[in-house]
Amino acid sequence: MPRQQPAAQRPVRRRSYDQFCAAARALDQVGDRWTLLIVRELLGGPRRYTDLHADLPGVSTDVLASRLKDMEQGGLAVRRRLPPPASASVYELTGRGHGLLPVLAALADWGAPALAERRPTDAVRAHWFALPLLRALAALTQDGILEVRLDEGEFHVRTGSGAAPGSGGEPYGFGPADHADARITLDSALCLELVSGRVTLAEAVKDGRIEVTGEGALAAELRGA
Incomplete structure (x- = not known):
């Protein structure tokens, strides 16, 4: 009886383009499927593994765990344990x-x-x-927390100098803000119009397509006062 040949081993996937190029080096770290979308989720603040999996529909648990491990090894993210009473591990x-x-x-x-x-x-x-809307809100000069209410749910963003890259805070967060300086209510269709530049924030507020609530400097700036 002929001896059974061992199954051929699958080649190890290369993890580098091996090109002395800044773009290639960047893609070595973030070019894998799902990695940049994980970054999108973590830009809003620390998140548990279960939260990430819930907000990345379509990713398998194995792939998510692998990408997070790669991000830790590449210095893009860290895992830490929250103090009691939470006692949960989060990625940031x-x-x-x-x-x-x-x-x-x-x-x-x-x-x-x-x-x-x-x-x-x-x-x-x-x-x-939140990410595409940041550019439409970039003209706001007042520092604060702006809560955004859509039919799909709520999130909040930083405005003014707090929204600038390198400012040290998360540019946006999940759900309603604990202490919002102002709130705007609009629908996703208008949000996409703002993103595309077909309408400006000031025009949408003036036309009543964006409802502004709140007091203080940020709310006043949104109303054009």
Whole structure:
């Protein structure tokens, strides 16, 4: 009886383009599928593994765990344990990980025209609108926390100098803010118009398509006072 041949081993996947090029080096770290979307989630603040899995529909548990491990090894993210009573482990971006904010913001600007029509299979989360909306809010000069209410849910963003890359805080957060300086209510269709530049923030507020609530300097600036 002929001896059975051992199964051929699958080649090890190369993890580097081996090119002395800044773009290639960057893609060595963040070019894998799902990595930049994990960064998108962590830009909003520390998150548990279960939260990441819930807000990354379509990713398998094995792939998510592998990408997070790669990000830890690459110095983009760290895992730490929250103090009691939470006693849960969370992942958060390092300074180098936060440095990807302008990259993701540019990708969001470039990809916004592809959002003209929502496909039946498309998942959606309210905070996914935060990145493309940041540019439309960049003209706001007052520092503060702005809560954004969409039909899909709520998120909050920093305005003024706190929104600038390298400011040290998360550019946006999940859900309603603990202490919002102002709130705006709009729908996702208008949000995409703002992102595309078809309408300005001031125009949408003036026309009543954006409802502004709150007192103080940020709310006054939004109302054009």
